[in-house]
Amino acid sequence: MNKRSxxxxxxxxxxxxxxxxxxLRFHLEMRARDYRESGLxxxxxxxxxxxxxxxxxxxxxxxxxxxxxxxxxxxxxxxxDDLVQDVRYALRSLRRAPAFAxxxxxxxALGVGANTAMFSIVDAVVVRSLPFPRADRLVSVxxxxxxxxxxxxxxxxxxxxxxVYRPLSVGISGDAEAERIEGATVSANVFSTLGVSMASxxxxxxxxxxxxxxxxxxxxxxxxxxxxxxxxxxxxQRLMIEGAPYTIVGIAPSEFSFPSRTTQLWIxxxxxxxxxxxxxxxxxxxxxxxxxxxxxxAAAQHELRTLFKQIRHENPLWDxxxxxxxxxxxxxxxxxxxxxxxxxxxxLFGVVGVVLLIACANVANLLLVRATARQREVAVRMAxxxxxxxxxxxxxxxxxxxxxxxxxxGIAVAAxxxxxxxxxxxxxxxxxxxxxxxxxxxxxxxxxxxxTGIVFGLIPAIRSSGTDMQRAMRNGARGSSGTNRRxxxxxxxxxxxxxxxLLIAALLLVRSMWALQGIDPGFRTTSIVTARVTPPxxxxxxxxxxxxxxxxxxxxxxxxxIPGVTAxxxxxxxxLSNGIYGLAIRVEGQFENIKASLPMVDHYQIxxxxxxxxxxxxxxxGRFFGEDDEVGAPDVALVSESFARHYWPNxxxxxxxxxxxxxxxxxxxxxxxxxxxxxxxxxTSEEVFYRPFRQSxxxxxxxxxRSNGDVGALANALRSTIAQLDRxxxxxxxxxxxxxxxxxxxxxRFTMLLLSLxxxxxxxxxxxxxxxxxxxxxxxxxxxxxVRMAxxASxxxxxxxxxxxxxxxALAGIAVGLVAAALSTHVLGGLLYGISATDPVTFASVPLAxxxxxxxxxYLPAHRAxxxxxxxxxxxx
Amino acid sequence: MQRESSELLQGTLAILILKALLAGSxxxxxxxxxxxxxxxxxxxxxEGSLYPALRRLEDKAWVASEWGLSENNRRARFYTITNAGRxxxxxxxxxxxxxxxxxxxxxxxxxxxx
Numbered sequence: 007m008n009k010r011s012x013x014x015x016x017x018x019x020x021x022x023x024x025x026x027x028x029x030l031r032f033h034l035e036m037r038a039r040d041y042r043e044s045g046l047x048x049x050x051x052x053x054x055x056x057x058x059x060x061x062x063x064x065x066x067x068x069x070x071x072x073x074x075x076x077x078x079x080x081x082x083x084x085x086x087d088d089l090v091q092d093v094r095y096a097l098r099s100l101r102r103a104p105a106f107a108x109x110x111x112x113x114x115a116l117g118v119g120a121n122t123a124m125f126s127i128v129d130a131v132v133v134r135s136l137p138f139p140r141a142d143r144l145v146s147v148x149x150x151x152x153x154x155x156x157x158x159x160x161x162x163x164x165x166x167x168x169x170v171y172r173p174l175s176v177g178i179s180g181d182a183e184a185e186r187i188e189g190a191t192v193s194a195n196v197f198s199t200l201g202v203s204m205a206s207x208x209x210x211x212x213x214x215x216x217x218x219x220x221x222x223x224x225x226x227x228x229x230x231x232x233x234x235x236x237x238x239x240x241x242x243q244r245l246m247i248e249g250a251p252y253t254i255v256g257i258a259p260s261e262f263s264f265p266s267r268t269t270q271l272w273i274x275x276x277x278x279x280x281x282x283x284x285x286x287x288x289x290x291x292x293x294x295x296x297x298x299x300x301x302x303x304a305a306a307q308h309e310l311r312t313l314f315k316q317i318r319h320e321n322p323l324w325d326x327x328x329x330x331x332x333x334x335x336x337x338x339x340x341x342x343x344x345x346x347x348x349x350x351x352x353x354l355f356g357v358v359g360v361v362l363l364i365a366c367a368n369v370a371n372l373l374l375v376r377a378t379a380r381q382r383e384v385a386v387r388m389a390x391x392x393x394x395x396x397x398x399x400x401x402x403x404x405x406x407x408x409x410x411x412x413x414x415x416g417i418a419v420a421a422x423x424x425x426x427x428x429x430x431x432x433x434x435x436x437x438x439x440x441x442x443x444x445x446x447x448x449x450x451x452x453x454x455x456x457x458t459g460i461v462f463g464l465i466p467a468i469r470s471s472g473t474d475m476q477r478a479m480r481n482g483a484r485g486s487s488g489t490n491r492r493x494x495x496x497x498x499x500x501x502x503x504x505x506x507x508l509l510i511a512a513l514l515l516v517r518s519m520w521a522l523q524g525i526d527p528g529f530r531t532t533s534i535v536t537a538r539v540t541p542p543x544x545x546x547x548x549x550x551x552x553x554x555x556x557x558x559x560x561x562x563x564x565x566x567x568i569p570g571v572t573a574x575x576x577x578x579x580x581x582l583s584n585g586i587y588g589l590a591i592r593v594e595g596q597f598e599n600i601k602a603s604l605p606m607v608d609h610y611q612i613x614x615x616x617x618x619x620x621x622x623x624x625x626x627x628g629r630f631f632g633e634d635d636e637v638g639a640p641d642v643a644l645v646s647e648s649f650a651r652h653y654w655p656n657x658x659x660x661x662x663x664x665x666x667x668x669x670x671x672x673x674x675x676x677x678x679x680x681x682x683x684x685x686x687x688x689x690t691s692e693e694v695f696y697r698p699f700r701q702s703x704x705x706x707x708x709x710x711x712r713s714n715g716d717v718g719a720l721a722n723a724l725r726s727t728i729a730q731l732d733r734x735x736x737x738x739x740x741x742x743x744x745x746x747x748x749x750x751x752x753x754x755r756f757t758m759l760l761l762s763l764x765x766x767x768x769x770x771x772x773x774x775x776x777x778x779x780x781x782x783x784x785x786x787x788x789x790x791x792x793v794r795m796a797x798x799a800s801x802x803x804x805x806x807x808x809x810x811x812x813x814x815x816a817l818a819g820i821a822v823g824l825v826a827a828a829l830s831t832h833v834l835g836g837l838l839y840g841i842s843a844t845d846p847v848t849f850a851s852v853p854l855a856x857x858x859x860x861x862x863x864x865y866l867p868a869h870r871a872x873x874x875x876x877x878x879x880x881x882x883x
Numbered sequence: 884m885q886r887e888s889s890e891l892l893q894g895t896l897a898i899l900i901l902k903a904l905l906a907g908s909x910x911x912x913x914x915x916x917x918x919x920x921x922x923x924x925x926x927x928x929x930e931g932s933l934y935p936a937l938r939r940l941e942d943k944a945w946v947a948s949e950w951g952l953s954e955n956n957r958r959a960r961f962y963t964i965t966n967a968g969r970x971x972x973x974x975x976x977x978x979x980x981x982x983x984x985x986x987x988x989x990x991x992x993x994x995x996x997x
Contacts, residue, residue, distance in 0.1 A: 025950075029911060029960045030934065032953070036912040037930075060931030072938050 022077060026069045034059060088396070092403035099404065100411075106376060107408070109774065110369045114412025114458065116767050117358075117365030119419025122443070122451045123427055124358040126420070128351050129450070130441040136340050137261050139201035140296075145303050146342035147293040147310065148335045155193075155293050156277075157317050164306035164336075165295040169196035170275060172291045173265055177540045179246045179734040182233055186540055186738035188268040191275045199296050200264060207241045207256030214274040222274065223252040227260035229270040247273065249542025249734055265292070265343065267436055294339055307336035347435045350757050353833060357511070357764050360504050362458065364771045367497040369412075370462040371775055373405060374494045375782045377470035384470050397471045405463025406456060413455030417443070420451075430759055432752035465493065491783060495815055498775045502819025502856060503826060505765070505772035509852045510827040511834055512765035514845060515758035521840030522751050528682030528692070529581065530622030534743035535717055536580040537709045537724055541735040546705045552637070554703045558614065561709075561731060568723045570715025575616035576699060580708045582750045583739075586611060586685045591695065592665035593653050594672060604667050607649065609684040609694040612702050618644075618679060620712050621743075628660045628677030636700035641673040646694040650678045664695070673697070687750055688839050708739075717742055757837055769856070772819075773863045780812050780867040792876040801872030808871045812864035813857070820853040896936045897945075898979065901972040904946060904964035910953060911937060911960070937962060945971050 034055050041051035056062065100107040135141040147158070147168070159168040171192040177184060194210035197203070205227065214222055223245055225234070234240045244251045252273065263269050275291075297306055311334050341348070377384075387397060421443055428441055539561065546554040558576050565574040579586045590604040591597075597604050615631040618624075626647055635642050643664060650659035663672035681692035713720050721740040728737050741749075748755070784791070791804050831843035841848075903909060903917040914937075915930055940946045945968030953959040964972070 025960075028958060032910065032957055032959050033912045033915075033930065033934075035957075036953075037915075040916075058930055060929055062931070065931045065934055068935055069938060072935075076942075 022073045023070055026066055026073060030059075030062065030066055030069075034062075088399070089403065092400045093407055095400065096404035096407040100408065103376065106372055107411075110372050110408050111412045111415055113365045113368050113771060113774070114409060114455075115415035115419050116771070117362040118413050118416025118451060118455060118458070119423065120358045120764060120767065121362050121454060122416060122420035122447060123423045124351075124355050125450050126424055126443060126447045127427060127431070127441050128355045129446060131435055131437050132344055132348050132351055134437075134440070134446075136343070141340065142338070143297045143299070144200065144339035145295050145297055145306065145336050146339050147295050147306075148337075155291070158293075158310070158313060161313055161316070162306075162309060164297060164301045164309050166298050167195055167199040168293060168295040169193045169199040170291050170293050171196050171265060172275070173269065175540075176247050176271070176273075177249075177542055177734070177736040178233075178271075179249070179542065179736070180244070184729075184734050184736040186538060186736040187229070187270045188266065189271040189273065190265060190269050192272050193275050196264075196272075196294065197258075199294060201296075202259065202262050202264075204256040205259040206238055207254070209256055210272075210274045215277055217276050219274075219276075221247070221250055221252040222255045223247060224256040224258055224272045225254060226258050226263060226270045230257045245271075246542070246734065247271075249544035267439060295336075303336045303338060307334065310334050310336055343436050347432075347753075350753065350837070351435075353837075354757065354760050354764070357508060357761060360508060361764050361768050361771075362454070364501045364504050364768050364775075366458050366462040367501045368771050368775045368778075369405075369408065370466055371494045371497050371778055373463060373466035374469065374497075375778065377401075377466045378491075378782075378786075381470060388471075394471050398467045401467035401470065402460060402463045405467070406459035409455045409459030409462075412458075413451060416455075417448070417451060420447075427760070430756050432756050433749070469493065491779070491786065494779050494782065498772075498779045498815055499819040499822060501768075501772045501775045502816055502860070503822030505768040506820050506823025506852055506856055507826045507830070508761070508765035508768045509856070510823065510848055511830075512758070512762040513848045513852055514834060514838055514841060514843065515754070515761050517845065517848065518838045518841050519751070519754055519758050522687055522754060525683065525687050525840075527581065527687060527747065528623065528680055529743075530712075531743045531747060533712050533714055534621060535711045535713050535720055536583075536739070536741055536743060536746060537711070537721070537737055538580075538706075538739040539576075539709055539728060539735060539737055540706045541732060543705050545732075545734070546703075551703070554705055555636075555700055557732075558699065558703075558707070561728065562614065562616075564727050564731060565709060565711060565724065568713075568720065568727060570713045570720065571711055572714065573616060573620040573712040575620040575710050576614045576707045577617050577710055578610075578612040578704045578707060580710065580743075580746060581621075581682060581684045582687065582746050583708075584685065584750075589695065590667040592667060594663040594665070596653060600667055600669070607693050607695045608691045610697075611684070611694060612697050612699055612704050614699045617710060620710050623679050623682050626678045626680055628675070630677060630679075631696075631698040633700070635698040639701075641671055641701055642676045642698060643673045644677045644679055644696040645675055646681045646692055646696075647678055648681050648691070649693040649695060650675075652693060687747065754837065754839070769859070772856075773859055776812060776815060776860050777863040777867070779815070780808060780864040781870070783811065784808060784867045784871045788874055791871050791874045792878075795874060796876040804871040804874065805868040808868035809861060809864060812860055812868075816857050816860035820856055823856075824849065824853065894975075896932065897940060898972065898975050900933070900936060900940060900962075901945060901964055901968050901975075904962055904968070905972070908949075908951075908961045908963040910962070914962070940968065943971075944968075 034052075037055035037058060038048075038051040041054050042048060046054060059065075136144065138144060147155075155168055155170045159165070162168070169192065171190050173188065173190050175186060176189050177186050179185075192210070194212045194215050197209040203209070204224065207224070209224070210222065213219060225240070225245075230236060230240065238257075240254050241256070243254050245254055246252070258272070295306075297303065314334055384397060388394070424441065424443065428438055431438055541554070541557065546552075546557070562574050562576065565571060586609050588606050588608040589610040591607050592600065592604060613631070615633060615635070618630055628644075631642065631644065645659060645664075650657075653659070654662060659675050659678060662675050664675065665672050679694075679696070682694065683689060683692065684694055709724070711720070717740070721737075724740060725737050728735055791799075791807075794807075795801070795804065827849070828844065835843045899918050900914055903914045903921075906917075909917065911933055915933055937946065937948075941948055941962075944965055946962045947965055948960050948962050950958060951961045
C-alpha cells in the first residue's frame with residue numbers, strides 16, 4: 007500500500023486485527039462456498055474448510071503480530087521521512103531569506119554563546135561536586151578552636167573523621183631561586199578525611215602532628231613538576247621551608263588542591279600539648295569533617311553545639327566567650343569553599359538567561375513577521391491537504407534548524423569568550439582550572455538550543471497554521487497580520503523591558519564602581535609600589551630574633567639606593583591586601599582585666615618610622631615614630647583618629663596608655679594619624695593601632711616604596727638587591743598600590759563588566775527588535791498610509807504616526823522594566839556601594855536613553871513611511 | 884528432519900505463490916485454488932501456512948498487496964508479483980530445474996553391479 011492510501015485508511019483508524027480477520031475469514035468463506043457447491047451440507051462445508059485451513063487462531067495471531075510490527079516500523083519511517091523533508095525544506099527557505107537567517111542566527115549565537123560560557127563557569131565552580139570521593143559527605147565545621155577539634159573527633163557520633171587545616175604562605179629555598187608560595191598546615195588525617203591518597207610516597211602519620219618530630223612535607227603535583235622536574239627520586243630529599251630543612255615524604259595526585267587552587271605544599275600542624283587551649287578564637291584554623299552516612303549537616307550542627315557546651319565546661323580556657331559560641335556551624339564543604347562567589351555567579355547566570363529570552367523574543371518576532379509574509383504559502387499547503395499538526399511540525403522544524411545553526415555559532419562564540427571571561431574572574435573564585443567546553447557544557451547547550459528552538463518557534467507556528475485559509479487566500483498577505491503585529495509588539499515590549507532591567511542593573515554597578523574608585527583610602531595611591539619580603543622565619547628565631555632589625559635597616563638602605571626610589575619603608579602588611587588583622591587590646595582606665603572580655607581593635611600594623619610619610623598618611627597630633635623608638639626606650643604607639651575618638655572622645659588620647667591582651671607593659675600613645683582604609687575600601691571601621699618596628703619586629707613584612715620609575719624595572723631591581731642581601735629571602739607580590747586596590751574590588755569589577763556586557767547585548771537585541779517591528783508595521787500599512795496621504799496627510803504626519811507608535815512601544819517596555827527593577831532591588835543591593843538600588847538618576851537616565859535609542863531605531867522605518875506614494879500604495883495588493 | 888522438510892516446503896511454497904501471481908493479482912484463496920487446479924491437487928498447500936508465507940514474500944518485496952473487491956463483491960486483499968519477485972522466481976526456477984534434472988538423472992541411471 008502506498009502512503010497516500012494508508013493515510014486515507016488511517017483516516018478511519020487503522021485496524022490491523024480487523025484486517026487480518028477479514029482476510030482469513032474471506033478465505034474460509036470462499037472455501038466453504040466451494041464445498042457447498044460441490045454438494046456438502048452447509049455445516050459440513052464450514053467444518054471441512056476449517057480443517058483444511060489448519061490452526062486458525064495461531065495463524066491469525068502470527069499475522070497480527072507481524073502486521074503490527076510492520077505498521078510501527080512504517081510509522082517511524084514516515085516520521086523520519088517527514089523530518090528529513092522538513093529539514094531540507096527549512097534549509098531551502100532559510101537560504102531564500104538570507105538577511106532574516108543571518109540576523110536570527112547571529113541573535114541566537116549571542117544568546118546561546120553567552121549562556122554556554124556562563125554555564126561552563128557556574129557548572130565548574132558552583133554545581134559540580136568537589137573532586138573527592140563522596141564529596142557530598144564532606145562538611146566544614148566552624149566555631150572550634152584547634153585543640154577542640156581533637157575532642158570533637160573523640161566525642162562526636164556524627165563524623166567518621168575530623169581534620170584541621172590552615173592555609174599559610176611560606177618561603178621555600180634550596181637549589182633554585184627562593185620563592186614564596188601558598189601552602190597549608192594540616193592535621194595528618196586531612197588526606198584520609200578527604201579520601202585522597204598520594205600519587206607517590208606517603209601521607210603524614212598522626213605522630214607527625216606532635217612536636218619534636220623531624221620536619222616533613224608533601225608537595226603538590228604542580229610544585230613537584232615545576233621545581234623538581236617531576237623526578238620521583240625527590241622523595242626523601244630536602245626542601246628548605248622558611249629556612250628549615252623538610253623531608254619530602256609524598257607527592258599529591260595531580261588534580262588535588264586543597265584548601266585552595268593555589269595550595270602547593272602541605273606540612274603537618276604541630277600541636278604542642280602545653281599550648282592547646284591557649285589559642286584565641288579559631289586561630290585561623292579550619293575544620294573539615296566527613297559525615298557518617300545518614301547524618302544531615304543540620305543534625306551534626308545541633309550535636310556540635312551541645313558538644314561545645316560540654317567541652318568548654320571541661321576546659322573553660324577554650325571558651326572564647328559568647329560571641330564565638332554561636333558561630334558553631336556545619337555546612338557542606340563545597341558551599342564553604344565556593345563561598346560568596348556563588349551568589350554573583352548565579353546572578354550573572356540569571357542575567358544571561360534573560361539575554362537568551364530577549365534573543366528568543368527577537369527571533370520569535372522575526373518568525374512572526376515571516377509567518378505573515380508566508381500566510382499564502384501555508385494556506386496553499388493546507389488546501390493541498392497538509393494537516394495542521396503536520397504544518398506546525400514543519401514550522402517548528404524550521405525554528406529548531408535555525409536554533410541549531412545559532413547554537414553551533416553560539417558554541418564558537420562561547421569557545422572564544424570563555425578564556426576572556428576566566429581572565430577577568432576574581433582570583434578568589436575556586437576551581438577555575440576546570441572551566442571549559444566539555445561534554446556537560448555541550449549537553450547543556452544542546453538542550454538549550456532545542457528548547458529555545460521550540461520556545462521561539464511555537465507561538466509563530468501555532469499562529470500561522472491557525473490562519474483562516476479562505477481569508478488568507480482572498481486577502482493576500484493581510485489575513486491575520488493585525489494579531490501577529492500585536493503579538494510582535496508584545497514581544498518587543500518584553501524585550502525592551504528586560505533590556506531596561508539589565509541596563510539599570512549594569513548602570514547601578516558601574517556607578518557603584520565609580521563610587522568605589524572615588525573613595526579616598528586616606529593614603530597615597532599613586533607612585534606607591536609594594537612588595538612582600540619574607541626572610542625564612544628560622545633565620546630570626548629564638549636568640550636571633552633581634553637580628554631582624556639590622557637586616558631591615560640594611561634592606562631599606564639598599565632599596566633607597568635603587569634609582570627612582572624616593573622613599574622606602576617596611577610594614578607588617580600592606581593596606582587592602584587582606585593581610586591586616588585585628589587584636590584584642592587593653593585600655594588603661596577602661597578595659598584592663600585580661601580575664602574579662604576585651605574590646606577589639608580591627609587593624610593592627612607594625613611599621614618603620616618612614617611608613618607614614620612614604621604612603622602619605624598625615625599626622626594629626628603628637629609625633630611620628632622615630633629611629634630611637636626601640637627596645638629599651640619607652641613602648642610607644644600611634645593610633646588613627648577614629649581609634650582616638652572611640653576611647654577618648656574628649657580629644658586627649660596622647661599620653662594615654664594601651665596594652666596587649668596578655669601580661670605586658672603598657673604602651674603609650676605618642677601620636678594620632680589620619681584615618682585610612684586599611685583592610686577594605688568599603689569597610690566602615692578605620693580604627694588602627696600602629697606599633698614601631700624596632701619595638702615589635704616581625705619577620706614577614708612588606709616593603710612600601712615611593713618610586714617614579716617603571717614597576718617592572720623596579721621589581722627586577724628589588725629582586726636582585728634582596729638576593730644580594732640574602733639569597734634565601736623571597737620577594738613576591740610586587741605591585742603598585744593602584745593594582746592592590748583594584749584587586750580588592752575585583753569581585754565588583756567582574757560583576758560590573760559582565761553585567762554591562764550582557765546589558766549591552768540586551769540593548770542591541772531590543773533595538774533590533776523595535777526596528778524590525780516598526781519596519782514591518784510600515785510595510786504592512788503601506789495602503790493605510792497611502793489612503794491617509796491621499797486624504798491630505800503630509801509626509802511629516804506619516805513619520806509622526808510611526809514614531810508615535812514606536813514611542814508607545816518603548817514606553818510600555820520601559821514601564822515593565824522599571825517595575826521589574828524596582829521589584830528586584832534586593833538582589834543587587836548587596837553588590838552596590840555608595841549608591842541606592844533605587845538610585846533616581848539611574849532610574850531616570852536608562853528610560854531616557856532607551857527612548858532615544860528606540861526613536862533612532864524607528865527613524866528609518868518612519869522615513870520610509872514618508873516616501874509612500876499614494877497611487878502605488880492604493881494599487882498594491 | 885522435520886525442520887528440513889518444512890524449509891523445503893517453504894521454498895517450494897514461495898515458488899508456487901510467485902508462479903500463481905505471474906498471471907495477475909489474486910487473493911489468498913485464489914492462489915490456493917490455482918495451485919490445486921494446476922497440480923491436479925497433487926501439491927496440496929497447507930492453507931494456514933499460505934498467509935505467513937505471503938507476509939514473508941511481501942517483507943522481501945517480491946509481492947505487494949492491496950485491498951480490493953472480490954468477484955463476489957467482498958472486501959479482499961489482493962496480491963501482485965513485483966519485478967523483484969519475477970526476477971527471484973526466474974532464479975529459483977532455474978535452480979529448481981537443475982536440481983530436479985540432476986535427481987532425475989540419478990534415478991534414471993542404470994544401477995552398476997559391483
